[in-house]
Amino acid sequence: MTPRRLSRASIERLPVYLRVVFQIAGNRQRTISSEELARLTGVSQDTIRRDFFNLGLLGIRGVGYEVDHLLREISKALGVAEEQRVVIAGAGNLGQALANYAGFSSRGFRIVGLFDTDPKKIGTSVGTLVVHGLDLLEPLVREEKATLGVISTPPDAAQEVATRMVSAGVISLLNFAPTLVEAPPHVSVRNVDLAIELQILSFYGRNEVEGLEQVALGP
Amino acid sequence: MTPRRLSRASIERLPVYLRVVFQIAGNRQRTISSEELARLTGVSQDTIRRDFFNLGLLGIRGVGYEVDHLLREISKALGVAEEQRVVIAGAGNLGQALANYAGFSSRGFRIVGLFDTDPKKIGTSVGTLVVHGLDLLEPLVREEKATLGVISTPPDAAQEVATRMVSAGVISLLNFAPTLVEAPPHVSVRNVDLAIELQILSFYGRNEVEGLEQVALGP
DNA sequence: TCCTGTGAACCGCTTCACAGCT
């Protein structure tokens, strides 16, 4: 109940738990043991028990954890119990793909704006969205109370877009541009560089060090 | 010279160093100090020095590291000095965006195949590629000696595609499907779940814990 | 008996601190 301090690593696992617990709930399974959850997530059962313990999430000895309870508490901890509003800057291939990505809406995110500077793109439709000029970024963020910003611009535009998003009220940035984005301390930034992912894999492929095998991206 | 054992964390930073060193090289700057590199990457200078040290990469005291040397050695360590061949399964929005992603080709990856099961998509063009049926996956992987596989299929197809890629010779998998993908121990798997990235940000946005501020995805 | 709750040991990575070249 009284959530202790969660470790950074633990926070990055919560969405993984949520994903499989959600699926389990769909099967009408009432409880799940840390062992089964371990099999389905790839996280060790010790770690799972400790994460839940730190979250203040208690199970039933000899049985496991109540699926509904997990679902509710993890969603609440992540802040995805209520819908979150997202804006996307950069309507290139990646930006369009993100705008259409079903996984966002199905997991509690609503995209409320898609922006670009290319006059040829402005006014066109991407799925149910219309591409706006970047000048509408700030008013739309404010009006829609968007808190999450996705950056899928070329690298040289990324910092400016980030700064403008933050000034309008965005408090979390997901940056796909291959460049470092700086933001004030109250803002969280996650960088996802797709080429870097491949390069990391390239290393492991060459050096037959025992491979990876784990979830998510987290720094 | 004799590369010691690199830590997992260190390996995930190498591509970040490479990215900025490449840029620096373009400016004809001959050397770079760990301090400057720290500013440009967001990694601490102590960590950078130790990473280079562990890589067997020596600098010049009082001066810094030679940019050319860094470029060469880091590329070599990552195995991106020579071109790597990549196949992509799943030609939905995300798969198409990845197929067109300029960052791949500019950083030493060549996409040699794009596959889907949807008859409406098979035969159509995506950039310079033609979408093939999944039945061509194995022959093409073998013929082109592809070593990296990208999975951008729906989750229920991900494991089958992964297994087939591996059986044909792929040794590294980048999985975008929101599900756990299992592979034999000699194969490396990295999972990138875009919705999970947003959920992690959502947590930090709610809990004004001091934010993140770091690179890449790594587990 | 089974699976959770949790201190304690352990391990890996980062940071400190400073000696050593140039």
Next chain:
DNA sequence: AGCTGTGAAGCGGTTCACAGGA
């Protein structure tokens, strides 16, 4: 004087191991 090379301390997270309740 300046910046690297590197042992050693420090920290955070995972795993061990087992006690404890359903």
